Amino acid sequence: MVADNSQDADRAKDELKVVTYASDYLQAYTKTIDRYYASVLQELITLEAAADMLPLYDRRLGVDTGVVAAHAATDFYLLFVDAAQVSVVRLEQLPGRLDAEWTHTAANERRLADVREWLDLRLPELAEPVNMPHTDFFSFDTNYWQTQAREHGAAAARRVGDRAVATLPRLRETAQRSQERKQLAQRYRVLSTSGLRPQDRGTQFERLWRDLLSFHGWHPKKVRISGEDNDFTALYNGLHILGETRWFATPMTGGKMREFLAKLDTRPQTIGLFVSHSGYDNGALSVIRRSVATKTVVRFDRADIDNLFLHRTDLGDLFSEKLRDAYDYLFERDDQA
Known part of the structure; x- marks a missing residue:
């Protein structure tokens, strides 16, 4: 003891x-x-x-x-x-x-x-x-x-x-980028619930999209060419990108896609990026698919836009995934033939 x-x-x-x-x-x-x-x-x-x-x-x-x-x-x-x-x-x-x-x-x-x-x-x-x-x-x-x-x-x-x-x-720098991302998300939320006229909403969405591209380091520019309206060009991993943004009440049609594809005719080394908040109808998808052998178009829809602005999805990762899908379709089509 x-x-x-x-x-x-x-x-x-x-x-x-x-x-x-x-x-x-x-x-x-x-x-x-x-x-x-x-x-x-x-x-x-x-x-x-x-x-x-x-x-x-x-x-x-x-x-x-x-x-x-x-x-x-x-x-x-x-x-x-x-x-x-x-x-x-x-x-x-x-x-x-x-x-x-x-x-x-x-x-x-x-x-x-x-x-x-x-x-x-x-x-x-x-x-x-x-x-x-x-x-x-x-x-x-x-x-x-x-x-x-x-x-x-x-x-x-x-x-x-x-x-x-x-x-x-x-x-x-991290805090600044976090604040910038929050501001982009807030602007997108406001745009989604605002009562703006469709034309004004489309204009603001175009500006917001270019700001998102800048945030991700894509160096966007508003290009003005006589007789042709382009919302932006951008650079990503050495690729030149020509893009348009649309926020319509209805999905994009085949006619809208043909208009966009025509702008790529004189730009054989350019990738198309189409951003549609209202998505695409079957005609639009068919036009894009049929052009894959000569023109490459990456398309974003409402879910992609939401992910980029609200869920911190990386723009480069999403674009690369969509670009892979666009290129792979050419080989899928050849295999089916």
Whole structure:
């Protein structure tokens, strides 16, 4: 019984050291961010990226954060985890196979992977682990580890802070593109529910489509040629594209498709792209199919348009898929013949 009590007391002291170290580490981490990266922090909060880039900022042990510590006579690991996984601290002794030779010879990432597997951590930890190889953590007193914790926490904060500074341009660009995509989607929704005259709606849809092309880097242009009206040309993967947009109450007919195909007669190296919110009737589809040997037309319908504006479908991926279908039809027809 005395031996058991002594072991319990030693374990309690060890756990207290870990708790003290982890608490001071978190405090130093937060203070360093506040002192040297305050403006970066505020921008990350605005971009909703603070939790990812500065994962331990303002976290408190036993409130929203716990620690898992694994140790041996010459090795120590500490991982910060969500408090839902562990109340405050989980302290484990490394198994014999993870011995001094393993610590000395195994690569850092290999050792971390082995420790995670042995601990059976099924959820990702909050931040990079603390590892002190060739160190008997519990042979030093609490005051020593408090000093170390402040240094380690501050160093970790500087690493993630510098990483955040380097990543900010990409985060800003991503946020800007996300905002632009939302604006395109909102404009499309408004157009879908507005009471505009058909001609005005068609004009606005044409502009909106060119803006979508610009968003995806297709460099659209409005081309004006005497006697010919073209809504846009564009460039994608070296292909020259001539396109039209239509938002009618009824599907496109064979006559409309023949008019469009005639514009491709003088442009043998150009791919046609027809965008019809009201779809295509059987006559239109037949005209496009019969022309496949000499002219290539990619067609988008209402479902494609919805996917591009509302569901973040990539324009290039969708166009490539449709272009493949258009080309494959030529071989399908030959096989049937």
